[in-house]
Amino acid sequence: MNVRPSTARQLGLVNCHDCHLLVDADQARTHARCPRCGARLHLRKPNSLARTWALVWAAIVLIVPANVLPITVTITLGAKQADTIMSGVIYFMQTGSWEIAVVIFVASIFVPFAKLSILIFLLLSVRFRSAWRPKDRTTLYRLTELVGRWSMVDIYVVTILVALVKLGAVAAIEAGPAAVYFAAVVVLTMFAAESFDPRLMWDVVEEDV
Amino acid sequence: MRGPQSQPQPPGQSGPAGADAPQSPRVPARLVACPDCDLLHKLTPHEPATLLCSRCGAVLHRHKPDSVARSLALTLTALILFVLSNSFPFLAIKSGGLVQETTLLTGIRELWKQELQGLSCLVLFTCVLVPLVQMIGLLYILAPLQWGRRPALHAARVFRLVQEVAPWGMMEVFMIGILVALVKLGHMATIVPGVSVFSFGVLIFVMAGAYSSLDAPLLWDRLDLRR
Numbered sequence: 001m002n003v004r005p006s007t008a009r010q011l012g013l014v015n016c017h018d019c020h021l022l023v024d025a026d027q028a029r030t031h032a033r034c035p036r037c038g039a040r041l042h043l044r045k046p047n048s049l050a051r052t053w054a055l056v057w058a059a060i061v062l063i064v065p066a067n068v069l070p071i072t073v074t075i076t077l078g079a080k081q082a083d084t085i086m087s088g089v090i091y092f093m094q095t096g097s098w099e100i101a102v103v104i105f106v107a108s109i110f111v112p113f114a115k116l117s118i119l120i121f122l123l124l125s126v127r128f129r130s131a132w133r134p135k136d137r138t139t140l141y142r143l144t145e146l147v148g149r150w151s152m153v154d155i156y157v158v159t160i161l162v163a164l165v166k167l168g169a170v171a172a173i174e175a176g177p178a179a180v181y182f183a184a185v186v187v188l189t190m191f192a193a194e195s196f197d198p199r200l201m202w203d204v205v206e207e208d209v
Numbered sequence: 210m211r212g213p214q215s216q217p218q219p220p221g222q223s224g225p226a227g228a229d230a231p232q233s234p235r236v237p238a239r240l241v242a243c244p245d246c247d248l249l250h251k252l253t254p255h256e257p258a259t260l261l262c263s264r265c266g267a268v269l270h271r272h273k274p275d276s277v278a279r280s281l282a283l284t285l286t287a288l289i290l291f292v293l294s295n296s297f298p299f300l301a302i303k304s305g306g307l308v309q310e311t312t313l314l315t316g317i318r319e320l321w322k323q324e325l326q327g328l329s330c331l332v333l334f335t336c337v338l339v340p341l342v343q344m345i346g347l348l349y350i351l352a353p354l355q356w357g358r359r360p361a362l363h364a365a366r367v368f369r370l371v372q373e374v375a376p377w378g379m380m381e382v383f384m385i386g387i388l389v390a391l392v393k394l395g396h397m398a399t400i401v402p403g404v405s406v407f408s409f410g411v412l413i414f415v416m417a418g419a420y421s422s423l424d425a426p427l428l429w430d431r432l433d434l435r436r
Contacts, residue, residue: 006248006249007242007246007247007248007249008242008247008248008249009247011249013242013249015242015244015247017244018369018372018373019365019368019369019425019429020241020242020244020426020429021429022240022241022242035435036365036429036432036433036435037365037366037368037369037429037432038365038366038369039369076397092392092393095396097392100389100392100393103385103389104389107385134246134265135264135265135266138245138246138265138266138267139265139266141245142245142267145376149376149379149382150382150385152335152379152382152383152386153382153385153386153389154386155328155331155332155386156332156336156379156382156383156385156386156387156390157386157389157390157393158328159316159320159325159328159329159332159386160300160311160316160386160387160390161390161393161394162319162320162323162325163311163315163316163317163319163320164300164302164309164311164316164390164394165302165309165394165397165398166309166319170304170305170307171304171397171398174323175320175323175325175328179325179328180325180327180328183327183328183331187331190376190377194376198245198246198265199245199246199247201246202246202247202248202264202265203247
């Protein structure tokens with residue numbers, strides 16, 4: 001590119017979030033909807049920081065009961081055994097299926113915590129107008145967006161077990177209260193990643209130059 | 210905007226359609242803004258290479274040969290596999306004289322009966338409804354384009370819906386869930402994987418293929434009905 005690179009915002013253009021049509025900002029103000037796909041037009045995602053913070057805080061609150069309370073209750077011949085997410089991981093390690101232990105640990109413990117930490121880091125970096133490695137921060141953002149869905153594995157395992165194991169008095173598995181909290185954490189962090197606008201990081205860098 | 214050039218693309222033509230149609234008076238043709246950092250890039254039509262944003266590395270354009278035909282074929286395959294996956298049990302458990310079989314839908318009903326309505330809805334939404342919307346939506350958009358008709362009614366709106374729900378379709382995650390449950394229950398009872406596990410396993414790859422052969426910028430151009 002031989003001309004000096006500039007952004008859509010500097011040229012007074014709005015990039016449609018859904019179909020990526022470039023629309024004149026003046027026209028965008030009067031129409032407010034994309035002329036091609038009908039999506040609402042915004043220069044940046046509306047209230048991105050406030051929304052993301054709210055969703056992140058809600059997830060932080062819920063991640064505590066999600067990890068402390070039991071996620072499954074197994075009843076075998078009258079004996080009850082409650083398992084948290086972590087005790088499930090330990091159970092798999094002890095019974096020798098360490099691959100499964102790794103899958104559950106990464107999906108249910110590592111990913112949610114990493115995702116929340118990254119989102120908080122990105123939010124703070126915009127808040128303090130950081131100019132530190134915007135490219136790497138954008139990559140981090142793309143990573144959180146990509147990886148969040150895999151946390152649902154544990155929820156699906158629980159639902160399959162609950163639906164499948166109901167052999168009367170012999171064995172039954174019930175979902176514990178943590179299942180609902182954990183599902184809420186996954187959904188909230190997915191919404192949080194979606195509501196964060198990575199272009200805010202670049203806006204700050206451009207304005208401060 | 211009001212120019213006579215922005216007619217819908219003549220059907221059956223390949224390549225980025227409407228490449229010369231002006232998007233708006235002040236916007237030069239074929240200019241794209243990076244969705245992640247807002248930097249503007251000039252896009253040359255018919256570029257066979259993948260174009261990355263020079264500043265943040267986001268994928269701006271990826272050449273996809275035969276996009277419409279391939280996505281359509283894969284989506285049709287996916288729909289057939291989806292019907293199979295929902296018609297047969299995915300796991301059966303044997304313990305003593307008891308055999309318990311579960312299909313995806315009876316599993317969801319079972320959760321509902323056990324007072325777990327929230328989880329039941331979440332599974333129904335992410336593993337049944339969203340994939341169904343994705344597949345039917347794609348068929349609705351792609352079929353008229355493939356057979357040289359005008360884009361279907363509200364096709365742009367349907368495509369928007371298909372793209373917006375995509376992150377919530379989690380069949381591949383569910384598949385991993387099935388495998389983990391299989392191992393876990395293997396310690397307690399005899400587990401027999403059903404037909405559905407296999408069709409499900411193929412389905413997630415077919416569905417991933419359908420989505421990755423989709424050329425979104427090309428589709429947006431062809432669905433553009435402005436004049």
